[in-house]
Amino acid sequence: MVIGIIGLGTVGFGVADILTKEKTRLEKTINEEVRVKYGCALEKVSLSPDIIYTADYHQVINDPEVNVVVELIGGTTIAKSIILEALNNKKHVVTANKALLAHEGKEIFETAYENGVHIFYEASVGGGIPVVVSEKEDLIANNISKIEGILNGTTNFILSLMETDNLDFDEALKIANDLGFVEANASLDLDGIDAAHKIKILAMNAYHKHFDFDLITTRGIRSVTKKDMDYAKKLGYRIKLIAKSELYEDSIGIDVSPTLIPLTDIVGNVMGAYNVVEITTDYLENVLYYGKGAGRYVTASAVVSDIIKTHNKEIWSHDYPVTDKIKPITRSQYYIRTNQMLNIRYESYLVIEKEHIYITEEYDLKELKELLKDTEYQYFKVRS
Amino acid sequence: MVIGIIGLGTVGFGVADILTKEKTRLEKTINEEVRVKYGCALEKVSLSPDIIYTADYHQVINDPEVNVVVELIGGTTIAKSIILEALNNKKHVVTANKALLAHEGKEIFETAYENGVHIFYEASVGGGIPVVVSEKEDLIANNISKIEGILNGTTNFILSLMETDNLDFDEALKIANDLGFVEANASLDLDGIDAAHKIKILAMNAYHKHFDFDLITTRGIRSVTKKDMDYAKKLGYRIKLIAKSELYEDSIGIDVSPTLIPLTDIVGNVMGAYNVVEITTDYLENVLYYGKGAGRYVTASAVVSDIIKTHNKEIWSHDYPVTDKIKPITRSQYYIRTNQMLNIRYESYLVIEKEHIYITEEYDLKELKELLKDTEYQYFKVRS
Numbered sequence: 001m002v003i004g005i006i007g008l009g010t011v012g013f014g015v016a017d018i019l020t021k022e023k024t025r026l027e028k029t030i031n032e033e034v035r036v037k038y039g040c041a042l043e044k045v046s047l048s049p050d051i052i053y054t055a056d057y058h059q060v061i062n063d064p065e066v067n068v069v070v071e072l073i074g075g076t077t078i079a080k081s082i083i084l085e086a087l088n089n090k091k092h093v094v095t096a097n098k099a100l101l102a103h104e105g106k107e108i109f110e111t112a113y114e115n116g117v118h119i120f121y122e123a124s125v126g127g128g129i130p131v132v133v134s135e136k137e138d139l140i141a142n143n144i145s146k147i148e149g150i151l152n153g154t155t156n157f158i159l160s161l162m163e164t165d166n167l168d169f170d171e172a173l174k175i176a177n178d179l180g181f182v183e184a185n186a187s188l189d190l191d192g193i194d195a196a197h198k199i200k201i202l203a204m205n206a207y208h209k210h211f212d213f214d215l216i217t218t219r220g221i222r223s224v225t226k227k228d229m230d231y232a233k234k235l236g237y238r239i240k241l242i243a244k245s246e247l248y249e250d251s252i253g254i255d256v257s258p259t260l261i262p263l264t265d266i267v268g269n270v271m272g273a274y275n276v277v278e279i280t281t282d283y284l285e286n287v288l289y290y291g292k293g294a295g296r297y298v299t300a301s302a303v304v305s306d307i308i309k310t311h312n313k314e315i316w317s318h319d320y321p322v323t324d325k326i327k328p329i330t331r332s333q334y335y336i337r338t339n340q341m342l343n344i345r346y347e348s349y350l351v352i353e354k355e356h357i358y359i360t361e362e363y364d365l366k367e368l369k370e371l372l373k374d375t376e377y378q379y380f381k382v383r384s
Numbered sequence: 385m386v387i388g389i390i391g392l393g394t395v396g397f398g399v400a401d402i403l404t405k406e407k408t409r410l411e412k413t414i415n416e417e418v419r420v421k422y423g424c425a426l427e428k429v430s431l432s433p434d435i436i437y438t439a440d441y442h443q444v445i446n447d448p449e450v451n452v453v454v455e456l457i458g459g460t461t462i463a464k465s466i467i468l469e470a471l472n473n474k475k476h477v478v479t480a481n482k483a484l485l486a487h488e489g490k491e492i493f494e495t496a497y498e499n500g501v502h503i504f505y506e507a508s509v510g511g512g513i514p515v516v517v518s519e520k521e522d523l524i525a526n527n528i529s530k531i532e533g534i535l536n537g538t539t540n541f542i543l544s545l546m547e548t549d550n551l552d553f554d555e556a557l558k559i560a561n562d563l564g565f566v567e568a569n570a571s572l573d574l575d576g577i578d579a580a581h582k583i584k585i586l587a588m589n590a591y592h593k594h595f596d597f598d599l600i601t602t603r604g605i606r607s608v609t610k611k612d613m614d615y616a617k618k619l620g621y622r623i624k625l626i627a628k629s630e631l632y633e634d635s636i637g638i639d640v641s642p643t644l645i646p647l648t649d650i651v652g653n654v655m656g657a658y659n660v661v662e663i664t665t666d667y668l669e670n671v672l673y674y675g676k677g678a679g680r681y682v683t684a685s686a687v688v689s690d691i692i693k694t695h696n697k698e699i700w701s702h703d704y705p706v707t708d709k710i711k712p713i714t715r716s717q718y719y720i721r722t723n724q725m726l727n728i729r730y731e732s733y734l735v736i737e738k739e740h741i742y743i744t745e746e747y748d749l750k751e752l753k754e755l756l757k758d759t760e761y762q763y764f765k766v767r768s
Contacts, residue, residue, distance in 0.1 A: 018525050018667060029524065029701070122522070128668040130514075130522035138506070138514035140413065141402050141688035266650055266674065283402060283685040284512040287675035290650065297667035304525035304667075313697045317413070 001034055003307060004060035004091075006082055007072030008041035011096060011123070014300030015070060019307070020048045026304075030311045037066055041073075061086040068310050070303060071095040076103055087111045087119065092310040094303055096123035099188075102197035106210045109318035118315060120306035125198040126151065126275045127293040128301040133309075134289070135205045135279070136316055142281035144206035148244045148383075149277035150270050151198040153293035154181050154189040155221045155241045159229075160271045163238070168226050181273070192218035192241060192256035199243035202277070203254055207247055208320045215326035218256040228337060228378060231357050232260050235348055237335075238268045239380060244329055251325035260335050260359075260382040266290075267383075330365035333382040334358075338375050344368070385418055387691060388444035388475075390466055391456030392425035395480060395507070398684030399454060403691070404432045410688075414695045421450055425457075445470040452694050454687060455479040460487055471495045471503065476694040478687055480507035483572075486581035490594045493702035502699060504690035509582040510535060510659045511677040512685040517693075518673070519589045519663070520700055526665035528590035532628045532767075533661035534654050535582040537677035538565050538573040539605045539625045543613075544655045547622070552610050565657070576602035576625060576640035583627035586661070587638055591631055592704045599710035602640040612721060612762060615741050616644050619732055621719075622652045623764060628713055635709035644719050644743075644766040650674075651767075714749035717766040718742075722759050728752070 003019065005012050019026070019036050026034045038060045039047045047053065054060065061069055061082065069086040071093060073079050079100050086093050088111065095101070101108065101124055112119035122132045126149070135144070150156050154176060161172040173190070176182050188194045196218045204210060221241050232239050237260035246253040261268035266288060270276040275293030280286045292298040333347065336358040345361040359382055360368065368379070387403065389396050403410070403420050410418045422444045423431045431437065438444065445453055445466065453470035455477060457463050463484050470477050472495065479485070485492065485508055496503035506516045510533070519528070534540050538560060545556040557574070560566050572578045580602045588594060605625050616623050621644035630637040645652035650672060654660045659677030664670045676682040717731065720742040729745040743766055744752065752763070 014667075022525060022527075026524065030698075129671055130518055133522055134514055137693065138517055138689050139685070140410065140692050141406060141685045143406075264653075266653060269648075269650060269653065281685070283398075283681040283688075285676050285679070285682055287513055287673070289671070289673060291671035292669050295669070298669060301523070301525045301665075301667040305522050308524050309521070311698065314414075314695065 001032060001068050001307070001310060002065050003036045003068045003070060004038035004040065004063070004066045005036060005070045005072065006040040006057050006060055007074070008039050008045045009072065010296045011299045011303065012039070012041070012072040013045060014296035015072070015303045016047050016051060018297065018300050018304050026308060030308060032311060034308070037063070057082050061089055061091060066091060068092045068094065068307055070307065071097060072303070074099070076100045080104055083108055084111055087115050087117055090115050090117055092118040094120045094306040094310065096121065096299060096303060098124040098194070098197040098201060102200040102213045105201070105204065113315060113317060113319065116315060118310045120309055121201070122306050123299045123302035125201055126277055126289065127153070127291060127295065128298040129275060129277065129289045129291040130302070130305070131202065131277045131289050132205070135202065139279065139281060139284060142283045144247070144279055144281050146246045146280035147199065147202050147206055147277065148242060148267065149199070150240055150267065150275055151243045151277070151293070152189055152195040152241060153273035153275055154183070156270065157181055157273045159221060159224065159239060159241065162226055163229055166226065169222065169224060190222055191220035195241060195243040195256045199245055199254060199256065203245040203252060204320065206245065207252055209252065209323045210320050211323050211326050215324065216254050216256070217328035219258065221258055223378070224258050228380070231337060231350065231352060232335065234350060235357070235359055236263050237261060237382065238263055240267065242383070246329055251327055252323065253327055253329035255328040258380050260380055262383065265383070331362060333362050333384050334360045334368055335380045335382050336360060336372070336377050338372070338377040340375060342371070342375070344371055385416060385452050385691070385694060386449050387420045387452045387454060388422035388424065388447065388450045389420060389454045389456065390424040390441050390444055391458070392423050392429045393456065394680045395683045395687065396423070396425070396456040397429060398680035399456070399687045400431050400435060402681065402684050402688050410692060414692060416695060418692070421447065441466050445473055445475060450475060452476045452478065452691055454691065455481060456687070458483070460484045464488055467492055468495055471499050471501055474499050474501055476502040478504050478690040478694065480505065480683060480687060482508040482578070482581040482585060486584040486597045489585070489588065497699060497701060497703065500699060502694045504693055505585070506690050507683045507686035509585055510661055510673065511675060511679065512682040513659060513661065513673045513675040514686070514689070515586065515661045515673050516589070519586065523663065523665060523668060526667045528631070528663055528665050530630045530664040531583065531586050531590055531661065532626060532651065533583070534624055534651065534659055535627045535661070535677070536573055536579040536625060537657035537659055538567070540654065541565055541657045543605060543608065543623060543625065546610055547613055550610070553606065553608060574606055575604035579625060579627040579640045583629055583638060583640065587629040587636060588704065590629065591636055593636065593707045594704050595707050595710050599708065600638050601712035603642065605642055607762070608642050612764070615721060615734065615736060616719065618734060619741070619743055620647050621645060621766065622647055624651065624654070626767070630713055635711055636707065637711055637713035639712040642764050644764055646767065649767070715746060717746050717768050718744045718752055719764045719766050720744060720756070720761055722756070722761040724759060726755070726759070728755055
């Protein structure tokens with residue numbers, strides 16, 4: 001296979017590096033040449049001398065010798081043109097672009113299928129964790145009912161730091177920012193949009209449905225305070241930003257919400273920049289994947305396995321019907337912190353410094369908000 | 385594809401059942417017929433009326449229409465004949481037979497490759513957890529350095545029960561036995577042999593080496609007492625039966641040993657019949673898979689994904705050189721319980737009821753045993 005890498009940032013450079021270092025072994029494994037012909041980016045970076053540098057992506061996607069195009073520039077404008085043109089030129093495409101697939105996946109998948117070429121996107125969800133391929137292949141016997149995960153490493157890093165270093169949100173955010181862990185558009189991380197992109201991709205393949213990304217409700221971590229974190233811990237929980245989807249009879253529940261997870265649960269113990277995905281099915285019951293959610297070589301590892309996978313003959317179909325029956329998951333136990341005693345059903349209850357903290361029994365959020373309408377309160381979902 | 389299932393016990397029945405219930409969906413996914421033609425077992429079981437029952441496996445492996453043979457009878461004698469004959473008849477083979485592959489894998493893999501047919505064995509390790517395919521495909525960019533896991537659900541169930549129900553080993557074993565959780569040959573579970581079969585398969589694919597199963601050292605859980613478990617917990621650890629492999633410059637370290645795992649570690653929190661596998665590599669760093677290690681549909685899920693995978697054209701190669709450089713992993717921190725104070729380097733130390741309990745610094749076991757030679761002691765490895 002002859003490969004063109006478009007985008008030579010952190011991950012693109014990692015991909016070129018792995019393909020150079022592991023070339024002999026990979027070629028032996030698939031019994032085929034594995035050659036990077038182009039590295040394409042606006043600015044030249046230092047690559048192996050065998051790789052042609054170009055600033056013009058058309059050179060890559062129009063070269064008849066290239067059969068795998070790797071899109072790693074991100075964003076939803078030029079990246080879309082590159083991918084569609086490459087697919088229409090009968091090139092296999094490998095991408096890590098979760099935002100683009102979450103918004104424009106249907107058109108891209110259809111274009112790939114019509115052209116009889118692969119589109120692989122393992123690196124778009126969970127860094128190097130092989131969860132996309134698991135859904136499409138390894139769990140093929142199963143009907144997936146539920147997916148729950150920590151899919152954004154940045155927010156998990158911030159939440160972990162607030163706990164370990166006893167910081168407020170703003171202080172922890174500043175550190176994450178200084179370390180370069182927060183996306184240029186911080187809202188993508190902090191407001192749960194990046195996590196929503198990823199759960200959207202997983203839910204699409206789990207339930208075999210396309211749907212509009214904007215139907216997904218997200219609540220990020222800006223409302224999480226150190227105080228709530230401490231109270232949650234006293235009650236045996238840790239607050240995590242959870243992306244979740246659940247299949248109902250006539251609809252799909254999806255949302256991204258800060259959620260109290262029991263400390264006895266593996267998901268509650270995923271700290272720092274790690275990601276976790278737990279998938280619940282009919283036959284396999286629950287299976288959980290855990291690993292680093294980002295990093296040059298971590299993500300490049302998934303891109304490289306996708307590149308090698310284009311060697312296969314089987315084209316994934318994404319021929320799913322469209323649905324608009326998407327709603328947030330509002331039926332849950334809740335954490336409520338308020339300044340007065342409430343008349344609600346609860347499982348645990350604490351009074352700390354004149355604040356009343358409840359872990360409620362299961363409520364629908366609407367019903368709960370009605371009960372709380374004359375009260376000032378903080379609330380989060382609780383995973384039972 | 386036309387399938388013959390040989391062995392209709394727990395898993396075989398589950399496979400037939402899934403293939404019957406999910407037939408339409410699976411056929412649509414791979415755009416090919418998925419038909420079970422035969423169910424073969426010594427005793428007839430109730431199957432879908434479309435499936436021909438036979439007690440004669442030759443009928444299955446000699447039928448020109450059958451192209452996938454599923455071996456689920458277990459054991460290393462007849463199963464071996466069935467698999468080799470099926471492969472030589474150009475049938476793809478799917479098996480869950482870890483003992484057979486651990487002992488006779490090389491011949492079986494070579495026979496499959498020579499005949500240009502698939503041999504898939506996801507269900508042989510970790511129940512339904514997709515770890516075999518991950519090693520062969522998803523982690524292809526990576527050089528694997530270390531594998532660590534809880535690979536035997538029965539022993540993990542017994543250890544968990546000892547802790548939660550405050551039981552000694554013999555009492556917990558009796559309960560596990562009564563529940564039918566222990567293999568007919570209990571030594572396979574209790575002495576770590578089953579876990580060794582599984583780490584052998586994972587290590588073979590991780591390091592691209594064949595080696596003699598008997599080179600693997602195992603220590604099971606018979607020596608684990610409730611007392612040691614309690615002391616371990618006081619020190620912040622839980623005792624787990626860990627199967628581990630590690631790549632050295634000139635050799636491979638492999639063993640199965642009861643090991644103290646920090647309670648802060650995910651692996652230390654895997655309870656009951658669950659399995660976990662953690663793989664450490666150069667690029668992906670560490671990735672962890674967790675799920676049920678056994679169960680009718682859990683294991684059948686992996687068998688079915690293997691059956692569907694035979695639709696692919698790519699034949700896995702297992703063309704690995706043979707090595708005899710296999711040794712136990714003896715360099716470690718250790719837990720020592722003894723009745724006298726010792727002159728050793730240690731990280732933590734407790735005295736409880738006239739017993740001295742140490743978490744040592746790193747020692748080689750030989751050196752440590754020399755220091756302890758005039759002492760009565762209990763010892764386990766400690767994961768730092």
